[in-house]
Every structure is written in C-alpha cells, then in structure tokens.
Amino acid sequence: MKRYLIIGNGIAGTTAAEEIRRHDTEGEIFLITKESLPLYSRIRLPDFLCGKIGEKELIIKNQEWHDKHNIKLIHSVEIEKIDFLEKKVFSKKSNKIDKIKNSVKEDSISQDIDVFEFDSLLLAVGSKSFIPPVKGNEFGSVFSLRTIDDAKLIIKRLQIDNAKVDNPKDRDQIKATQTPNDNQGIAIDNPKEVVVIGGGLLGLEAAAAMIHAGIKVTVVEFCDRLLPRQLDYQGAKLLQIFLEKIGVIFRLGEGTEEILGKISERGAKLATVIKGLKLKPQVKGVKLKSGDIIKADAVLFSAGVRPDLSLMPDQSTTDLDIQFNACAMTNKSISVNKGVVVNERMETSIPSIYAAGDVAEYDGVNLCIWQEAMEQGRVAGMNMAGKDAAYKNVPPSNILKVAGIAVASAGEIDVEGKMESEIVSTESIYKKLVKDENGKIVGCIMVGDTSDFNKIVKQMRGEV
Numbered sequence: 001m002k003r004y005l006i007i008g009n010g011i012a013g014t015t016a017a018e019e020i021r022r023h024d025t026e027g028e029i030f031l032i033t034k035e036s037l038p039l040y041s042r043i044r045l046p047d048f049l050c051g052k053i054g055e056k057e058l059i060i061k062n063q064e065w066h067d068k069h070n071i072k073l074i075h076s077v078e079i080e081k082i083d084f085l086e087k088k089v090f091s092k093k094s095n096k097i098d099k100i101k102n103s104v105k106e107d108s109i110s111q112d113i114d115v116f117e118f119d120s121l122l123l124a125v126g127s128k129s130f131i132p133p134v135k136g137n138e139f140g141s142v143f144s145l146r147t148i149d150d151a152k153l154i155i156k157r158l159q160i161d162n163a164k165v166d167n168p169k170d171r172d173q174i175k176a177t178q179t180p181n182d183n184q185g186i187a188i189d190n191p192k193e194v195v196v197i198g199g200g201l202l203g204l205e206a207a208a209a210m211i212h213a214g215i216k217v218t219v220v221e222f223c224d225r226l227l228p229r230q231l232d233y234q235g236a237k238l239l240q241i242f243l244e245k246i247g248v249i250f251r252l253g254e255g256t257e258e259i260l261g262k263i264s265e266r267g268a269k270l271a272t273v274i275k276g277l278k279l280k281p282q283v284k285g286v287k288l289k290s291g292d293i294i295k296a297d298a299v300l301f302s303a304g305v306r307p308d309l310s311l312m313p314d315q316s317t318t319d320l321d322i323q324f325n326a327c328a329m330t331n332k333s334i335s336v337n338k339g340v341v342v343n344e345r346m347e348t349s350i351p352s353i354y355a356a357g358d359v360a361e362y363d364g365v366n367l368c369i370w371q372e373a374m375e376q377g378r379v380a381g382m383n384m385a386g387k388d389a390a391y392k393n394v395p396p397s398n399i400l401k402v403a404g405i406a407v408a409s410a411g412e413i414d415v416e417g418k419m420e421s422e423i424v425s426t427e428s429i430y431k432k433l434v435k436d437e438n439g440k441i442v443g444c445i446m447v448g449d450t451s452d453f454n455k456i457v458k459q460m461r462g463e464v
C-alpha cells in the first residue's frame with residue numbers, strides 16, 4: 001500500500017488528494033497543514049473580514065468530506081524539514097500526530113520530534129505575502145491578508161464589529177492570534193483610517209471590504225492605473241470611478257517612502273503593568289515618495305506574493321537543523337528558481353517529489369492564482385497515483401467582485417492597443433475582446449458585466 005504525503009491543504013493539495021483517491025482506492029493519503037481549518041476560500045477572505053460571511057461559509061471541503069474519501073487531514077502541524085532522499089518529513093512533536101500514531105510509520109529519533117515517512121510527496125505549501133522593504137514595515141498595525149488568522153487579527157485590531165465571529169469558539173481563536181509578548185495583539189486606539197499599499201486584485205478587494213466595515217481607506221499604487229496586470233487604462237478608469245463612488249481614495253503613480261509610527265497610549269500604559277511587554281510603534285501615517293503624508297492608523301500591504309520556499313534546503317535554519325544536521329546536508333539537489341521547478345507532470349527534479357500551486361514554477365511561469373493551483377493539483381494527483389497527465393499553462397484569468405462590481409480579464413489584454421479588438425464602452429460597462437491576426441480571441445477585459453466570461457475563456461482555450 002502506497003503512502004502519499006501532501007504538505008499544504010489549499011486548493012492544490014486538496015485537489016491532488018481527491019485525484020489520488022479517485023485513482024488509488026487503497027493507498028494512505030495524509031494531508032498536513034499548519035493551519036487550523038480544512039480547505040477554505042482565500043478568495044472570500046475579504047468578505048469574511050467585513051462580516052458578509054462567517055467562517056463556515058469560507059469552508060469548501062469540510063471534515064466529513066475528508067472522512068468520506070479516507071483522506072487523513074492533520075491540521076495545526078507545521079512541517080519544518082524534509083529529507084527528500086530518505087523520504088521523511090519532520091515536525092515538532094504534536095499530540096495530533098500521536099493520535100494517528102498507529103496509522104503512521106513513526107520513527108522517533110527524538111522525544112521532541114515527529115517523523116513521517118512517505119513513498120510519494122507533494123509540496124503544495126502555497127505562497128507568502130510579499131512585504132516590501134519599506135522603513136517601518138515591522139511596526140504594529142502593519143498587516144497583510146493571506147490566511148484566516150491574518151483576517152482575524154485585522155478584525156481584532158481594527159475592531160471590525162460587524163465581522164461574523166460571534167460564536168465563542170471563533171472569539172477564542174481570535175484571542176489565540178494575539179502575540180503574548182508584544183503589543184501586536186492589542187486593539188488599536190480608535191482605528192479609522194487604513195492605507196492599502198498596492199492597487200492589485202487583493203488590495204482592492206480588501207479596500208472595499210474595509211470601506212464596508214466603516215473604515216476610511218486610501219490605496220497607494222505605484223502604477224498609474226488599477227489592476228495593471230488585468231486591465232487596460234479604460235477598464236481601470238471605470239473601475240476606479242466605481243470604487244471612488246463607494247469611498248475609496250486613490251493615490252496612483254505614487255511610491256511609499258516610509259511608514260510613520262509612534263507608541264500608542266494604550267500600549268505605553270500596558271507596558272507599565274505587563275512586565276517584559278515589547279512595544280512596537282503603532283502606525284500613524286504613511287509618507288509617500290512625493291513627500292505627501294497620509295494619516296493612517298494601520299497599513300495593509302498588498303504588494304503581491306512569493307512562493308513559500310521556506311522548506312527548501314538553504315532557505316531556513318530551524319532548531320531541527322541542529323538535531324538533524326546530517327539530513328539537512330543531503331538535500332541539495334531539488335531545483336528551485338522563483339518557485340520549485342516542475343515539469344509538465346508536476347514532478348520536481350527529485351523522483352517521487354511533486355510540487356503544485358503557488359509554490360510551483362512550470363515553464364518559467366507562476367501566476368499564483370486559484371485556477372492554476374487547482375489544475376496543477378489535479379495533474380500532480382493523477383501522476384502520483386500512477387496515471388499519466390500533463391499540465392498545460394492556463395491563460396491568466398481572473399474573475400473578481402469588488403464591492404459588487406464584476407471585473408474579469410484573461411489572456412492578452414493589449415494595454416498598448418496595438419492589436420485588433422472589439423470594444424463596448426458605456427457609463428457602467430467596459431468590454432474588450434482582443435483578437436490575433438487570424439481573428440481568434442486571445443484575451444478579454446470585462447468591467448461591470450462578466451456574464452460572457454466563462455464562454456469567452458472556453459473559446460480562447462479552443463474548448464468550444
């Protein structure tokens with residue numbers, strides 16, 4: 001019986017597990033995640049942030065689904081080291097793993113460490129928010145939004161009262177996100193204004209969510225238009241007008257010079273009673289490259305993501321290295337560029353080790369989008385289970401709803417206007433179909449109405 005181990009239960013890892021089970025009804029499938037939930041929608045985190053939906057509605061595959069498919073989901077366990085050659089992973093000792101001891105071959109080298117052996121491994125560890133090296137980026141009340149814990153921390157610190165975290169369990173979890181030794185967990189005094197750095201997809205969604213929660217939001221974007229990867233000037237302008245109507249303020253074509261901070265009154269008071277409390281300055285404003293200063297109580301970085309390579313050799317040194325120096329030394333041969341390099345079967349440079357989703361790089365491409373992660377997970381799962389599947393790059397496509405405004409784009413968007421295109425432009429809608437020299441649709445932009453989007457993407461892929 002084959003043992004499959006998947007690190008990461010996002011859409012790539014969970015899709016792979018489902019696919020493996022489809023083709024191998026006998027094998028043991030372990031899905032390990034450092035997060036506390038089964039697969040949930042990161043895309044809907046902004047809706048959770050502003051209280052439109054609760055935690056339950058974020059969940060895509062619940063525990064029952066895992067039980068039904070005999071996929072062993074182990075949550076709240078962080079893998080800290082991988083020995084690719086000996087086919088073992090290591091984590092800090094946890095009672096979660098003890099519970100399934102009987103079903104896991106465990107070779108206890110040390111009392112403090114759990115060791116898993118595997119036959120085939122999928123790295124589906126996703127990506128991390130990129131925090132640009134701006135002065136002040138380490139201050140308290142500087143956030144990014146990647147996980148449900150990030151969202152809960154923001155809710156707590158910005159005191160977003162309408163967020164649906166009313167049940168005691170959720171409240172406890174929010175408390176658990178506090179950092180006991182510093183003032184990071186303390187609610188900000190009267191938070192009213194937030195600066196979002198980055199006018200990309202995630203930044204705009206988060207900005208709209210915070211406006212919905214009653215916070216004043218300014219978006220600072222380096223580029224001179226919104227969603228530069230998805231929209232041309234005309235489409236971006238229409239979206240900007242829509243968002244300005246709901247209250248978002250934009251500073252386009254602007255860089256961030258520095259985040260300004262001060263020790264909050266509440267933090268200073270607490271420091272007098274809590275021994276050893278490390279105080280971090282709280283944000284009080286953002287200084288732009290132009291010299292302008294925007295008043296702010298918090299900053300949300302939304303400056304893109306980077307594949308999470310912390311498990312790759314040479315990327316990290318953990319306590320486990322000290323105990324497992326020998327194993328750390330043997331793992332030099334996995335090929336890593338911006339992401340973990342894979343072939344069309346999602347195989348890495350080491351046999352039986354696969355990678356999929358935001359962490360993987362295929363053919364020099366790593367879009368870090370949902371559709372790509374899901375398709376790569378499917379291909380990896382099939383191949384791990386002994387089938388033969390090949391991945392084809394998905395055309396970059398995104399559908400998003402910012403404050404109810406439907407926006408979508410796919411493929412070539414022809415920002416320069418050099419190609420043939422069909423354009424429909426009204427006060428509330430902008431649609432552009434970009435065509436190649438043979439009249440084939442190779443890209444599209446839709447703002448205000450995305451009802452044709454799936455049909456157009458299928459046409460682009462030659463599926464209709």
Ligand SMILES: Cc1cc2nc3c(=O)[nH]c(=O)nc-3n(C[C@H](O)[C@H](O)[C@H](O)COP(=O)(O)OP(=O)(O)OC[C@H]3O[C@@H](n4cnc5c(N)ncnc54)[C@H](O)[C@@H]3O)c2cc1C
Binds near residue numbers: 010080311398
């Ligand atoms: C707020 C937000 C909005 C988004 N909106 C869109 C959108 O509109 N459209 C779109 O296409 N994409 C969107 N995305 C991107 C999309 O969500 C990602 O591309 C997708 O979730 C990637 O899936 P993944 O499975 O590769 O990684 P992830 O979903 O990041 O999952 C990786 C998992 O691995 C776990 N993990 C990592 N390291 C370890 C370890 N050492 N031990 C154990 N577990 C570990 C992590 O905890 C995580 O659960 C959005 C993302 C965010 C955050």
